[in-house]
Amino acid sequence: MTLGGVYALIAFTLSVALATTHVLNVAHGTLMVLGAALATLLTRFMGLSLPLSVLGVAGCFALMGLLFDAVFVRPILHKSRETILITSIVATFGLALAMETLLGFYWARWVDPEPSFSLSLPAPHIEVRGIVLSTQRLLIFAYAVVAIGVFHLVLKHTPVGKAARALAQDYEGALIVGVNPRAVSRAIYTLGVSFTAISGAFYVLTVPLDPYQGIWLTLVALIVVVIGGVGSLPGALLGGLLLGMIQALTVFFVGSGWSPIMFLLVLFLILVFRPQGLLGGRR
């Protein structure tokens, strides 16, 4: 169950970007890894407390989001859905490879020759009525639910969220009612990239990451998004929970090596029987 929180956390900002701007950000996972790396740097090597370094990550990556929007999103924002999708995949794939290589190289050279990013909590377990629970996973689950809830409410009920959905549904229609697409995408990517990096920091509370796992994380996120339904944030949560349960059951009954195979099997079944995803609308 709590493992599902981890998968939902990996996926939800990818889902937001895809649903509002039709950008498939392949560098999504790499941004998570970078977030984890920065958090590790701030806590382990600079001695900041965990909440403080999460704030630091949020700030740095909000700036990164601004830059990402200006370089990768704004130039293609007015193009057709298909063009945006393809251009963004190619461009962000390049970005992912570049960031990954730079991070791997300079971390090994300046910080630690064997790069591994992880964070730890002061109390890894708590006991509730005799049941031992992992604090990290509880924290991650709470974070995922809250963060997804916040994004969901922002998209559903705030002016900027409504404008973002309007742009996604009919770009020219949104221009006609007076939406400024640049302001909307700037808001989405500042918030989105920042949360992506924070998610990376939370992720390494349970499992450490190395610099080269970004693209793998993006793939996992994509599976979650496709299962849950593109554009549906509750779907991302549900997809994450489903994958978490599948993994737990697979590990218990078959063996841990089988879980990627089970993931792909579920993905296959979803694509065949419910291509719009569990909670996805009509497309």
Place this chain on the structure above:
Amino acid sequence: MLAVEGLSVFYGDLPALREVSFEVRRGEVVALIGPNGAGKTTTLKVILGLLTPRSGEVSFERKKLGREPSYQRVREGIALVPEGRRIFPDMTVEENLELGAYAVGNHREQVRERLERVYALFPRLYERRRQLAGTFSGGEQQMLAIGRALMSAPKLLMLDEPSLGLAPRVIDALYDHLQALHREGLTILLVEQFVYGALEVADRGYVLERGTIVREGTGSDLLHDDYIQRTYLAL
């Protein structure tokens, strides 16, 4: 109120508009008529800033708009009911209407007030305010698109082929609504292929063919013009 001077627009090398000039005065209904591909939609898009002209100038309330972005123009009081309505299908009627007020500030009470005015004009929208707009019929979508445009409290309302795809009875109702809005003092620029109806409500009209204006005059003059009767009214 609106002045268009020497507007030329090209799609690649193809001219869409050549030296088009016309004006809309405060309180008028002006019809822009002409066949498919004459450049009517292009003209409206340039006025709202969705297209950049190669040359020429659009002024609104004596101010040159230059390369001002669309959201700025909506704020200054220009609204468009676009061809094909372009409503947001996966949003409710009320969300669509609220987005109409997006550019002009989001004071809750003001938005409320305007919502009520639109609902008073189109009671059908009120009955279905929680319904997804994509499930609407053509006529209802047209009402919604007009209501959405009115939410920005425009000074100039532009409509692009509002009668397209609607049943004659619905078109009559639509034109009744437009006339009601006009009586309240709204200035209207109406683009139509439904020439008879448009010229009947229009104070003045312009005929656009292959990117240039070939005729202009008062609505009734144009209705009785030989050339127009032969070409557009098939009399």
